[in-house]
Amino acid sequence: MAAATSLRLYPPNSNPLIFFSRKMVQFRGNSFFSTLRSSSSRFPTSVHPNPIRKPKPKSNGAVSVHPNPKPKPSGIVSVRPIPNGNLEPSGLVSIASSIPPPPPLPGVEGVMMEYICGQRRATLVAHSVWKHIVREGDTVIDATCGNGHDTLALLKMIADDTRKGRVYAMDVQKVALENTSLLLDHSVNPDEKELVELFSMCHTQMGDVVPDGVKVRLVAFNLGYLPGGDKKMITRSDTTLLAIEAAQKILMPGGLISIVAYVGHLGGREEFEKIEAFTSKLPFESWNCCKLQMLNRPLAPVLVFLFKR
Ligand SMILES: C[S@@+](CC[C@H](N)C(=O)[O-])C[C@H]1O[C@@H](n2cnc3c(N)ncnc32)[C@H](O)[C@@H]1O
Structure with a gap:
């Protein structure tokens, strides 16, 4: 209480x-x-407890990674803006890609990379x-x-x-x-x-x-x-x-x-x-x-x- x-x-x-x-x-x-x-x-x-960021589960809400309805040839990335695209909190983009994501970087480096990629x-x-x-x-x-x-x-x-x-x-x-x-x-x-x-x-x-x-x-x-x-x-x-x-x-x-x-x-x-x-x-x-x-x-x-x- x-x-x-x-x-x-x-x-x-x-x-x-x-x-x-x-x-x-x-x-x-x-x-x-x-x-x-x-x-x-x-x-x-x-918001994570540790400055060393752990890999995020993909269902965390910051980025919605959705399965490709039609499989694309390797290397093609589809970027779909969420409605209200330029405003946070829904201004992040949803990315469907056949390219496996790179391993996450720790700390502020990782956060900056995600920001640059529209995921943070x-x-x-x-x-x-x-x-x-x-x-x-x-x-x-x-x-x-x-x-x-x-x-x-x-x-x-x-x-x-x-x-x-x-x-x-x-x-x-x-x-x-x-x-x-x-x-x-x-x-x-x-x-x-x-x-x-x-x-x-x-x-x-x-x-x-x-x-x-x-x-x-x-x-x-x-x-x-x-x-x-x-x-x-x-x-x-x-x-x-x-x-x-x-x-x-x-x-x-x-x-x-x-x-x-x-x-x-x-x-x-x-x-x-x-x-x-x-x-x-x-x-x-x-x-x-x-x-x-x-x-x-x-x-x-x-x-x-x-x-x-
Ligand atoms: C975007 S919100 C802040 C969000 C908040 N930092 C959070 O983590 O949830 C902006 C806030 O600024 C407050 N605000 C507006 N004018 C202010 C002022 N002159 N002094 C202090 N707060 C003010 C508003 O009442 C509003 O709650």
């Missing part, structure tokens, strides 16, 4: 919107992964990159916690026996904070959930929740609207840019700001273009800024990484 505790509100004296149960996360058990798979529509597969979602590429930045005991921020999948992934990375690590997760929607709390309740034990603090606030104020003297290793933005929620409640370019500036101030050298920008909804492309323009001008002496973007899927999400030197 979940341990009941209250949500941190921002500003501190504001009306309480919501109460949560808080738990820390135990990532070692299988239950985390089975729960994640069953409770996620946006991330139905592919941008969000999971981001998670894979985070694993190379975030260490156990770190302080990290989920600036748009939504349904909690990124919060859970981050918790996996920072949790250890020292209990020093923290995930500060925030959202402006009550339902998003409830969903995140529920996901943690179903995925982890109460002690582990205590490593996550949920805030009902705009991410422009993220600097206020980090204790004095604590530097942040990673700030994650997963922009746009809450999957399964009100599609009119979206991140907006003006506040997103202010939040990126807030993140820059609290990030430690060697830290990362990770942004998944969606361009398929109204205002999404404008938001991405403003982020692109802003981050393109950051001084390269202190920031290494890059993006990963599909060239022939104009509505596919774009990944932006800002690494602080």
Whole structure:
């Protein structure tokens, strides 16, 4: 049973919107992964416990490999876009091929290869990159916690026996904070959930929740609207840019700001273009800024990484 505790509100004296149960996360058990798979529509597969990725079962939902109705001569590959082809989560392609797949590569290399081959979602590429930045005991921020999948992934990375690590997760929607709390309740034990603090606030104020003297290793933005929620409640370019500036101030050298920008909804492309323009001008002496973007899927999400030197 979940341990009941209250949500941190921002500003501190504001009306309480919501109460949560808080738990820390135990990532070692299988239950985390089975729960994640069953409770996620946006991330139905592919979050795996080990940086060394094991071969995925072909029925995992990220890629549907279907038998060829008419056998083709060896070497011919048929690529069939799933309906809604350019938008995640269904923007991955289904591939029927008589060519046997190459052996999977471990870690981020394998994830990148799958992304390049249209078999891996941008969000999971981001998670894979985070694993190379975030260490156990770190302080990290989920600036748009939504349904909690990124919060859970981050918790996996920072949790250890020292209990020093923290995930500060925030959202402006009550339902998003409830969903995140529920996901943690179903995925982890109460002690582990205590490593996550949920805030009902705009991410422009993220600097206020980090204790004095604590530097942040990673700030994650997963922009746009809450999957399964009100599609009119979206991140907006003006506040997103202010939040990126807030993140820059609290990030430690060697830290990362990770942004998944969606361009398929109204205002999404404008938001991405403003982020692109802003981050393109950051001084390269202190920031290494890059993006990963599909060239022939104009509505596919774009990944932006800002690494602080
Ligand atoms: C794409 S969803 C996030 C998905 C989430 N990271 C996950 O793993 O499920 C975007 C979220 O940003 C939230 N949001 C919008 N504007 C915000 C703001 N100014 N500050 C914080 N969160 C905001 C929305 O309420 C929504 O839940």
